Amino acid sequence: MPPDARLIIGVVLSGLLMGGVYALVSGGLSLIWGVLKVVNMAHGSFLMLSMYLVYWLWRLTGLDPLLTIPITVTLFFLLGICVQKGIIRHILEASLVNQIFVTFGMWMLMNNLALMLWKADFRTVSNPLVAGGFGIMGVRFSLPKLVSFAFSILATCTIWLFLQKTKIGIAIRAVAQDRKAAWLMGIDVNRIYEVSFGLGLAAVGLAGSLLANFFSVYPYVGDIFHIFALTIVTLGGFGSISGSFIAGLIIGLAEAVSAFINPALKYLVVFAIFLIILLLKPEGLREAL
Amino acid sequence: MKSYMRVIPKGMSARHIAYLVSAMLLGAYPFVFREPYFLYVMINMLLYAFLGEAWNIIGGYAGQCALGHVAFFGLGAYTSSMLFIKFGVSPWLGMLVGAFLAGGVAVAIGWPCFRLRGAYFALATIAFAEMVRVLFNHWEFVGGAVGLRLPVLSDSFKAFQFRSYIPYYWIIFAFFVFSFLLVYRLSKSKMGFYWRAIRSDPDAAESLGIDTTKYKLISMFISSFLVSMGGTFYSQLVLYVDPASVLVRDLSVRVALVAIVGGMGTIEGPVLGSFIMILLSSLIRARFGEVPGLHLVIFATILIVISTYEPRGMMAILENLRSWAERRRSVAAP
Numbered sequence: 001m002p003p004d005a006r007l008i009i010g011v012v013l014s015g016l017l018m019g020g021v022y023a024l025v026s027g028g029l030s031l032i033w034g035v036l037k038v039v040n041m042a043h044g045s046f047l048m049l050s051m052y053l054v055y056w057l058w059r060l061t062g063l064d065p066l067l068t069i070p071i072t073v074t075l076f077f078l079l080g081i082c083v084q085k086g087i088i089r090h091i092l093e094a095s096l097v098n099q100i101f102v103t104f105g106m107w108m109l110m111n112n113l114a115l116m117l118w119k120a121d122f123r124t125v126s127n128p129l130v131a132g133g134f135g136i137m138g139v140r141f142s143l144p145k146l147v148s149f150a151f152s153i154l155a156t157c158t159i160w161l162f163l164q165k166t167k168i169g170i171a172i173r174a175v176a177q178d179r180k181a182a183w184l185m186g187i188d189v190n191r192i193y194e195v196s197f198g199l200g201l202a203a204v205g206l207a208g209s210l211l212a213n214f215f216s217v218y219p220y221v222g223d224i225f226h227i228f229a230l231t232i233v234t235l236g237g238f239g240s241i242s243g244s245f246i247a248g249l250i251i252g253l254a255e256a257v258s259a260f261i262n263p264a265l266k267y268l269v270v271f272a273i274f275l276i277i278l279l280l281k282p283e284g285l286r287e288a289l
Numbered sequence: 290m291k292s293y294m295r296v297i298p299k300g301m302s303a304r305h306i307a308y309l310v311s312a313m314l315l316g317a318y319p320f321v322f323r324e325p326y327f328l329y330v331m332i333n334m335l336l337y338a339f340l341g342e343a344w345n346i347i348g349g350y351a352g353q354c355a356l357g358h359v360a361f362f363g364l365g366a367y368t369s370s371m372l373f374i375k376f377g378v379s380p381w382l383g384m385l386v387g388a389f390l391a392g393g394v395a396v397a398i399g400w401p402c403f404r405l406r407g408a409y410f411a412l413a414t415i416a417f418a419e420m421v422r423v424l425f426n427h428w429e430f431v432g433g434a435v436g437l438r439l440p441v442l443s444d445s446f447k448a449f450q451f452r453s454y455i456p457y458y459w460i461i462f463a464f465f466v467f468s469f470l471l472v473y474r475l476s477k478s479k480m481g482f483y484w485r486a487i488r489s490d491p492d493a494a495e496s497l498g499i500d501t502t503k504y505k506l507i508s509m510f511i512s513s514f515l516v517s518m519g520g521t522f523y524s525q526l527v528l529y530v531d532p533a534s535v536l537v538r539d540l541s542v543r544v545a546l547v548a549i550v551g552g553m554g555t556i557e558g559p560v561l562g563s564f565i566m567i568l569l570s571s572l573i574r575a576r577f578g579e580v581p582g583l584h585l586v587i588f589a590t591i592l593i594v595i596s597t598y599e600p601r602g603m604m605a606i607l608e609n610l611r612s613w614a615e616r617r618r619s620v621a622a623p
Contacts, residue, residue: 087593087597090598091596094597096407097352097553098596100356100411101546101596102593102596104546108542111582112581113586115582116580116581227419230412264427267419268424274416275413278413279402
């Protein structure tokens with residue numbers, strides 16, 4: 001293969017791998033949005049918290065980021081239930097502005113708390129279990145990205161199967177479609193909300209464990225992931241796990257290719273996609289899938 | 290009671306007296322507190338009150354969750370600064386150019402976005418503001434990520450530059466009074482009632498023959514016009530403009546939250562919200578020193594609690610307290 005082609009294939013694959021992680025984060029956001037009809041503006045900050053948790057676990061106990069997965073997933077599932085019980089439950093019937101600003105308040109709270117406690121320093125886990133890269137036919141792969149992609153796909157498929165096959169999953173979809181009808185059918189709607197928010201944050205917890213392998217942690221690290229996740233959920237259609245998965249790959253690809261052409265373009269292209277999708281087809285790809 | 294009534298001119302209520310007293314206190318402030326720090330704190334308070342009033346027009350009265358106002362703030366700051374640096378145009382004129390530019394952009398953006406319902410509108414405004422930030426970050430003509438440094442000159446009204454904070458105080462005080470009176474007039478006007486109709490039920494408003502898009506666009510125009518003026522003021526105050534200070538998402542949220550904490554859709558709300566925020570941050574700074582983020586942590590907590598339990602803000606809490614006190618008095622009196 002000519003070196004140029006190798007480089008381009010490398011860029012495309014790297015974008016797709018990153019897209020897998022985006023898909024995981026967005027899947028959580030999409031689930032919360034679809035079931036509770038609340039846009040979680042603090043989603044990225046939960047990711048930031050998870051990354052800090054992983055970092056501190058590694059720093060204080062030497063636990064490898066990959067081995068923290070059971071801890072982050074469990075803790076963030078429980079955190080999701082607590083947030084749902086403590087805050088979100090009270091604003092389900094509130095006006096949109098209030099819903100958005102409660103979650104914006106959570107965003108502000110977590111980001112500034114992180115800034116206060118851990119300063120604006122960039123922190124990186126050094127020598128994780130998976131590091132470096134390898135080459136196949138001259139195309140370079142980053143090992144942590146590949147592992148993250150594998151875990152993300154696994155998790156996304158698990159969530160999807162859970163929603164399709166299990167009793168609770170079907171109940172979640174029923175509530176997403178029509179909460180009143182689901183309630184009349186005897187579904188404990190409040191419990192479904194708690195499970196959904198918990199699952200949404202568990203996805204973020206997992207993503208934190210994966211990203212900490214190759215991404216620096218700082219108080220605002222969640223913000224850019226949040227904007228990406230909002231773009232992906234809009235593109236994929238809120239509430240659709242498969243939609244956000246495909247949209248995640250598209251955005252990962254778009255980011256990598258535009259960054260390859262000109263690093264300055266990277267975010268601009270993603271935001272432009274966001275705005276264009278919003279204006280042309282705000283219901284997203286969901287119906288096409 | 291009767292003799293008390295005679296002192297007050299006809300048509301004036303207790304509320305108007307409260308306005309006048311507050312205005313007099315604010316007017317007396319720079320004569321009492323002459324230290325730069327106290328002036329700076331109060332300038333910030335008035336700036337946020339001014340921006341909060343501006344956001345209140347679109348967010349509080351017309352009920353549209355606009356979250357990209359920082360883009361208009363940035364446009365104002367950049368336009369006047371660029372015109373001054375490149376062509377020597379007085380920032381006062383630059384401010385007007387920037388305000389009309391911001392208003393025009395707001396209408397151009399609002400036109401397609403107002404078709405979007407609910408959260409999608411909010412997301413579109415965020416996407417727009419982020420795009421503007423990234424654009425300015427990489428646009429070398431306007432200084433890129435480094436930003437613009439305004440030349441420091443001697444005191445000059447024409448150049449909108451002063452050594453002392455006192456002139457800045459009077460300017461932002463005038464801006465604020467202007468915005469307050471404007472919102473007061475608008476809220477009592479026919480358009481104010483149209484906005485509230487759109488806020489409470491857009492479909493019903495449309496069916497009653499209100500051109501909802503038109504009135505939303507007007508409120509967007511006025512709101513972004515004012516916010517852009519605030520941007521120019523800010524750039525003249527700190528004499529430095531860069532994307533990290535005038536185009537960050539935090540600012541969009543902060544502008545909106547002074548209005549939300551104080552009370553959306555009320556004239557006094559943004560003033561109250563801004564007063565609480567600035568008081569809190571100065572008290573914390575005095576007590577704990579420079580702890581980055583601490584005052585925002587506390588303010589975010591207040592925002593969460595208020596938005597969750599009293600969505601109508603501090604104004605509603607005060608109102609509840611007043612009616613509670615009145616009930617107690619009426620129970621005690623007979």
